[in-house]
Structures are given as C-alpha cells and as structure tokens.
Amino acid sequence: MTDDQWFREAVVYQxxxxxxxxxxxxxxxxxxxxxxxxxxxxxxGVDVVxxxxxxxxxxxxxxxxxxxxQDIDPTFGTLADVxxxxxxxxxxxxxxxxxxxxxxxxxxxxxFVESRSSKDNxxxxxxWWRPGRGAExxxxxxxxxxxxxxxxxxxxxxxxxxYLHLFSRKQPDLNWENPEVREAVYAMMRWWLDRGVxxxxxDVINMISKDTALPDAEPVPGSSMVFGGDHFxxxxxxxxxLREMHASVxxxxxxxxxxxxxxxxxxxxxxxxxxxxxxxxVDMVFQFEHVGLGIGAHKWDRSRVDLRDLKASLGRWxxxxxxxxxxxxxxxxxxxxxxxxxxxxxxxxxxxxxxxxLGTVLHLHRGxxxxxxxxxxxxxxxxxxxxxxFLDIESVNYYALAVAAGGDAEHILANLRIGSxxxxxxxxxxxxxxxxxxxxxxxxSATNPNYTEINAAAAVADPESVFHHYRRLIExxxxxxxxxxxxxxxxxxxxxxxxxxxxxxxxxxxxxLANFSGDELDLSDTITEPDRWSASTMLLGNLADxxxxxxxxxxxxxxxxxx
Ligand code: ISL
Ligand code: CA
Numbered sequence: 001m002t003d004d005q006w007f008r009e010a011v012v013y014q015x016x017x018x019x020x021x022x023x024x025x026x027x028x029x030x031x032x033x034x035x036x037x038x039x040x041x042x043x044x045g046v047d048v049v050x051x052x053x054x055x056x057x058x059x060x061x062x063x064x065x066x067x068x069x070q071d072i073d074p075t076f077g078t079l080a081d082v083x084x085x086x087x088x089x090x091x092x093x094x095x096x097x098x099x100x101x102x103x104x105x106x107x108x109x110x111x112f113v114e115s116r117s118s119k120d121n122x123x124x125x126x127x128w129w130r131p132g133r134g135a136e137x138x139x140x141x142x143x144x145x146x147x148x149x150x151x152x153x154x155x156x157x158x159x160x161x162x163y164l165h166l167f168s169r170k171q172p173d174l175n176w177e178n179p180e181v182r183e184a185v186y187a188m189m190r191w192w193l194d195r196g197v198x199x200x201x202x203d204v205i206n207m208i209s210k211d212t213a214l215p216d217a218e219p220v221p222g223s224s225m226v227f228g229g230d231h232f233x234x235x236x237x238x239x240x241x242l243r244e245m246h247a248s249v250x251x252x253x254x255x256x257x258x259x260x261x262x263x264x265x266x267x268x269x270x271x272x273x274x275x276x277x278x279x280x281x282v283d284m285v286f287q288f289e290h291v292g293l294g295i296g297a298h299k300w301d302r303s304r305v306d307l308r309d310l311k312a313s314l315g316r317w318x319x320x321x322x323x324x325x326x327x328x329x330x331x332x333x334x335x336x337x338x339x340x341x342x343x344x345x346x347x348x349x350x351x352x353x354x355x356x357x358l359g360t361v362l363h364l365h366r367g368x369x370x371x372x373x374x375x376x377x378x379x380x381x382x383x384x385x386x387x388x389x390f391l392d393i394e395s396v397n398y399y400a401l402a403v404a405a406g407g408d409a410e411h412i413l414a415n416l417r418i419g420s421x422x423x424x425x426x427x428x429x430x431x432x433x434x435x436x437x438x439x440x441x442x443x444x445s446a447t448n449p450n451y452t453e454i455n456a457a458a459a460v461a462d463p464e465s466v467f468h469h470y471r472r473l474i475e476x477x478x479x480x481x482x483x484x485x486x487x488x489x490x491x492x493x494x495x496x497x498x499x500x501x502x503x504x505x506x507x508x509x510x511x512x513l514a515n516f517s518g519d520e521l522d523l524s525d526t527i528t529e530p531d532r533w534s535a536s537t538m539l540l541g542n543l544a545d546x547x548x549x550x551x552x553x554x555x556x557x558x559x560x561x562x563x
Contacts, residue, residue, distance in 0.1 A: 004256035007283055008326065009484045010047035011363070011474045012097070012258075012370045016334045017054050017076055018062055020373055020428050022439035029428075029438070031077035035085050037430075040456060042092045044376060044467070045474040048258060049089060050097040050201045052334055054082070058108050060170040061148075061393050062425075064099075064203060065106040069188045086196040095198035097258055102185045103204045104171040111184075112172050119159050126181050127172050128164035130214065143216045144228035149397040152228070164214070166207060166232065168393055176208045176241055186248040193249070199258030202282065205242070206263040206270075209235030222297040233265040239273060242281040251280075260328055260368075262286045268320030275325035284328040284368060289313045291336055300398060300415040305343065307496060307516045315490040315501075318366055322487065327367030331358055332375060337423045339372075341381035343516075350518060350556050351378055351454075356469040356542035357514050357558035361499050363473040364512045364560060366488045373428055376470040377459050381423040382448045387413060389446055395420040431457035472540055476560075480539070482508045492526045498553075500526065511536070511561040515553035522552045536563040 021033030053063035054076040072079055089096050105112055114123040130141035140153035141162050153162040154169040164173045174181050210232040217228040250257055259282040266287050274281050290313045294305040321327050331339035340346050344354030355378030363369045387399050395416050402412045429451040430437030436451035459467035477483045486505035492498050497517040503510040515521040534550040540560040549561050
C-alpha cells in the first residue's frame with residue numbers, strides 16, 4: 001500500500017458536536033467537550049474524527065447553514081479551542097476531518113447579504129437569482145421542491161427576484177458557475193489545511209453543478225416531492241469542479257489528506273469515476289442506496305428492510321468498486337435513524353448481540369468504515385412522546401405541512417419516530433448520572449431514558465460490551481491485512497436471514513457469518529467447504545464461543561472465521 005492510500009486501513013468516527021459533550025453547562029455540546037473525550041476515542045482506537053459543522057451559524061439546520069467559514073460558532077467554542085483539539089488529537093494519532101458545506105451558505109453569510117442587496121451588486125451572481133414566472137412574476141422560476149418541504153425558491157422582496165435553496169430558505173445555493181465563488185471556497189479550504197486539519201467530508205457535493213437552464217422537473221407519480229435531481233445531481237461540470245478543487249487545494253500537500261463526498265443519488269458507475277485515484281477527485285463517496293431501502297414513494301413511509309435487498313445493494317457496491325475506486329461504509333449518521341433500531345433489533349434481549357453483529361458485518365466489508373457517535377454503544381432510537389419533542393427542521397416542516405394537509409397526526413408522529421433525524425441527535429450517553437453525563441444544564445434535545453443502562457462508562461467497564469467489540473474490530477483492521485485489502489465475495493445472496501461473505505488476500509481467507517434474525521440458523525446447506533471452515537479459527541464472535549465454528553448460528557449471532 002502506498003502512503004497515499006492510508007485511509008484504506010483507517011476507521012472514521014463521526015462526532016455531531018452539538019450532542020457529544022457539553023463542557024460549560026449551556027446544554028449544547030462544544031469543542032472543549034470533545035477534547036475532554038479524546039482519551040475515550042483513543043481507547044476505541046479510531047484513526048480519524050469527522051466533525052459535523054462547528055462554524056459560525058444561525059443554526060437553522062444545526063450548523064449546515066454557515067455564516068462564516070473561517071470562524072467557530074461561540075456555541076461550540078473558539079478557533080483557539082479548535083487549534084487545541086487538532087493538536088491534542090494529533091498527539092494521540094487521531095486525524096481531524098472537517099465538514100465542508102459549500103453547496104450553500106447561510107442567508108446570513110456576508111456573501112449572501114451582499115448578493116441580495118441589489119441586482120447589480122458584484123456578488124449578485126454568486127447565488128442563483130431568477131425572476132418569477134407567470135402574471136407579474138408571482139410564480140417561482142421552476143417547480144422544484146426543497147429537501148425540507150415546500151418550494152426550492154424564495155421571493156426576496158428587496159429586488160423582487162427569487163433565489164434557489166435546495167434545503168431551507170436560510171440555505172441559499174451558491175453558484176459554482178462563477179469562478180470567483182470557486183476560488184473563494186478553495187482559499188477557505190487551504191486556510192483550514194494550513195491550520196492543521198486532515199481533510200474534508202463534503203456535504204451534498206454532487207449538487208454543486210446544476211443545469212444552468214434550471215428546467216422544470218417531471219413530477220413522478222406517487223412521489224412525495226417534485227424532485228429536480230436530474231438537473232442538479234452529478235451535473236454537467238461536477239467532475240471538472242472536483243478536479244479543479246483537487247488541483248487547487250490538495251495537490252502538493254506534504255500529507256495525503258482525506259476526502260469523502262456526500263452524494264445523494266450517486267450510482268456505482270458514477271462512484272467509479274469520482275473515486276478513481278487516477279482522476280484526482282475524491283477518495284470515497286457516501287452513497288445512499290442501502291439507507292434508501294424500505295422507503296416507499298413517500299419519503300416518510302418506511303418499512304423494515306428485506307435482508308436480500310440489503311445484500312444485493314451492498315454487494316453491488318462491493319463489486320462495482322472492487323478494482324477501481326473505494327467504498328465508504330456506514331449504517332447511520334446524524335441524518336439517519338439509529339442502526340440497531342433499523343437494521344438490528346433494539347429489543348432488550350437482542351440489542352447488544354445485534355449491535356455487535358452490525359458492526360462485524362460493516363467493518364468486514366471492503367471500504368473505510370464510519371462509526372457514528374453512540375453506535376459503538378448500541379444507542380437506539382428515542383421514544384419521542386409528542387410532536388414538540390422533534391426539533392430538526394426536516395421533521396418540524398414535515399409535521400406542520402402534513403398536518404395542515406389533513407394528515408392523521410398520530411400516523412405522522414409514528415413516521416417521525418421511525419425516520420426522524422432527531423433519533424440520531426439525542427445526547428451521547430456517557431454515564432448513568434443526570435442527563436447521561438452529557439451536560440450539567442438542560443440538554444438541548446431530550447436524553448434517551450435508556451441511558452441508565454446504555455452508556456459509555458458501563459460499556460468501557462464490561463469486556464463483553466458493544467464498545468469492546470467495536471474496539472476489537474478496529475484493531476483487527478489494523479492487524480489483519482485481508483480486512484483492508486482483501487477481495488470480497490458475497491455468499492448465499494438469496495438467503496432471507498443469513499449475511500455471509502468471504503474476504504481473500506495473499507493466501508488468507510476470512511469468512512463472515514451473520515444471522516439477521518431472532519431464530520436459530522442452521523448452516524449446513526449454506527456454506528461450501530464446511531469441513532474446511534469447521535477447522536478454522538474464530539477471530540471474533542459476538543456471543544459466548546460456539547461448539548464449533550460452523551455450529552448453527554444463534555439469534556443475531558455473528559462470527560468471523562479465518563481459514
Ligand atoms: O437527511 C436527509 C433525509 O432525512 C437527506 O435528504 C439529507 O438532507 C441529505 O442527505 C443531505 O444531507 C446533508 O446536507 C443537508 C444537511 O441538513 C444534512 O444534515 C447533511 O448531512 C444540508 O446541508
Ligand atoms: Ca456548551
């Protein structure tokens with residue numbers, strides 16, 4: 001492995017700073033709080049920490065609406081705190097990756113304040129301004145809807161024109177067609193690298209190149225949203241922009257930095273182009289296919305994912321990026337419900353086993369695994385009681401519009417409990433003291449009442465915990481080359497509850513067996529070469545040692561065998 005591929009052997013831990021650790025009692029997590037928990041992350045063994053946005057922001061979308069890219073929001077601390085975080089993380093061998101949100105800014109960013117001030121302002125063209133359509137221009141320039149409900153256009157009274165916002169109206173989209181915009185972004189990125197950060201997670205980066213004609217979208221029958229994706233996802237100049245960014249920001253740096261592009265709607269074929277090291281775009285992408293499974297025509301209609309579909313999807317990504325490019329691996333993040341509640345079982349008797357099983361399956365795929373804070377404890381979705389408990393803009397807007405449209409409030413609430421992003425954003429559960437040790441004040445978002453049982457202090461003290469299982473998985477990636485570098489082969493794709501695959505590298509073969517169900521699973525008809533595997537070594541299991549490596553799998557049992 002060349003040095004510039006170090007990320008293949010790395011595990012990334014995502015911190016959502018607002019919910020990680022409060023240090024000053026205001027109920028909101030902050031950078032000094034993160035510093036306090038670096039020893040915990042070092043013990044877990046992660047190589048990289050990705051921080052969700054901590055920049056100056058009105059917090060309309062919890063920091064994904066940035067008003068100053070080169071300063072820290074006072075809620076989270078100061079630039080000096082970040083310098084100290086970088087230094088103390090580096091001292092522990094942990095790299096720091098920042099969130100880069102440059103598809104849009106906050107409407108309070110000075111660039112937008114200038115842009116909206118008049119039609120002939122020099123920064124007018126930094127955003128997407130268009131006159132309205134129809135009689136007296138009362139209709140929006142096109143029919144696209146925002147990801148957070150309602151039209152993607154906002155009329156600005158000052159000049160009588162509309163601006164585009166694919167997300168909230170406080171997140172106007174930047175116009176990447178304008179070279180000044182691109183240079184301003186690259187300069188800001190260089191400034192952060194000079195400060196010592198080790199790379200960027202790039203928010204919705206495949207939306208920065210839009211069809212400049214901004215045509216109407218074809219409404220999809222049965223779909224909940226008029227989605228203009230065809231005109232702004234993976235748009236005409238996206239590869240050019242990413243390569244220009246690479247040349248302008250990353251080339252010639254002494255250290256290989258990490259870049260991961262968040263890309264809704266990306267296909268395997270696109271991802272090969274985005275992540276081919278020869279093309280100098282990004283190291284890997286976050287794709288959405290597996291987290292889109294089980295979601296109906298309406299984004300809030302969710303059902304349990306069929307394991308066969310999950311295997312087919314992840315297996316296709318493994319195959320598609322086997323030779324060229326690289327996968328990122330994740331079950332959840334700050335936008336997704338908790339992994340154990342969604343793909344495992346959060347029933348008390350299965351929670352620990354299924355959380356470990358999910359970790360085993362994910363970390364043994366080929367790609368770079370991402371751990372979302374609390375996943376390593378098996379944290380679950382939150383039992384939100386009422387509509388008022390939901391705080392996220394996407395959830396709040398959905399509830400208001402769905403109720404106004406005559407929807408059944410109980411049904412809407414049920415959808416939110418399953419799918420709301422708030423599930424991922426409850427405070428990190430550190431110990432069994434008040435507010436789970438997250439804050440001495442009033443937490444900004446409700447603490448999950450199960451913190452008395454599910455918390456880091458208990459997990460660190462228990463060698464059989466989900467935490468120590470994740471720690472072993474991370475350690476194995478560092479010591480067993482087949483995990484980072486081996487080929488991947490899916491087995492038994494049509495089996496409804498068995499997730500099985502092999503990894504092979506320079507004469508080493510690994511076999512992963514995982515039972516995604518609460519029933520015992522007999523392996524006799526499912527694995528080839530049973531004799532060989534029955535004599536193999538168990539590298540890791542999530543239950544007490546089985547009678548033999550190929551004994552029937554118990555409920556939610558997972559095994560990693562080395563043959
Ligand atoms: O969260 C989603 C669905 O529940 C997605 O549609 C999400 O909005 C999309 O994945 C883009 O996410 C990123 O950009 C958003 C921000 O709200 C998310 O938190 C961020 O991860 C706008 O910046
Ligand atoms: Ca705080």
